[in-house]
Amino acid sequence: xxxxxxxxxxxxxxxxxxxxxxxxxxxxxxxxxxxxxxxxxxxxxxxxxxxxxxxxxxxxxxxxxxxxxxxxxxxxxxxxxxxxxxxxxxxxxxxxxxxxxxxxxxxxxxxxxxxxxxxxxxxxxxxxxxxxxxxxxxxxxxx
Numbered sequence: 001x002x003x004x005x006x007x008x009x010x011x012x013x014x015x016x017x018x019x020x021x022x023x024x025x026x027x028x029x030x031x032x033x034x035x036x037x038x039x040x041x042x043x044x045x046x047x048x049x050x051x052x053x054x055x056x057x058x059x060x061x062x063x064x065x066x067x068x069x070x071x072x073x074x075x076x077x078x079x080x081x082x083x084x085x086x087x088x089x090x091x092x093x094x095x096x097x098x099x100x101x102x103x104x105x106x107x108x109x110x111x112x113x114x115x116x117x118x119x120x121x122x123x124x125x126x127x128x129x130x131x132x133x134x135x136x137x138x139x140x141x142x143x
Contacts, residue, residue: 004032020107026100030093037089044081075085080115 008029012022036043055062062076074082109128 001034001036001092003094004036005029019103021103023100023107026096028098030096033093033096033103037086037093040081040086040089044085045077047085048080059072 004102007020011017011025052062105128109126113126113129
């Protein structure tokens with residue numbers, strides 16, 4: 001799964017990255033991770049088979065950390081899918097959304113200063129961007 005986010009990580013760490021490009025990259029990664037979440041059963045079967053193969057080569061025995069009385073029918077694969085894989089996918093997606101979703105509206109608002117959009121919208125469409133960058137502006141009266 002981290003191979004899905006590796007390129008995003010590299011792009012976000014560049015010195016000069018446009019916020020709109022960053023949001024577009026995050027959105028594409030979120031779409032990929034959402035597809036993985038929808039197909040979690042099939043994706044995890046493939047990953048689990050790879051992990052079992054590597055563990056067998058290294059002589060590592062497969063086991064569940066603990067079992068309660070109600071979960072005795074669960075296989076190791078099902079346990080790790082439910083306890084690790086799916087929660088990790090959900091948490092990772094939520095973290096990306098929490099960090100970047102709030103900037104979508106600002107970027108959309110900033111695009112209204114471009115000549116292409118400027119003639120089609122009114123000044124109030126810049127309000128979100130103005131509020132976001134208010135502290136950066138030296139004089140509020142300038143805007």
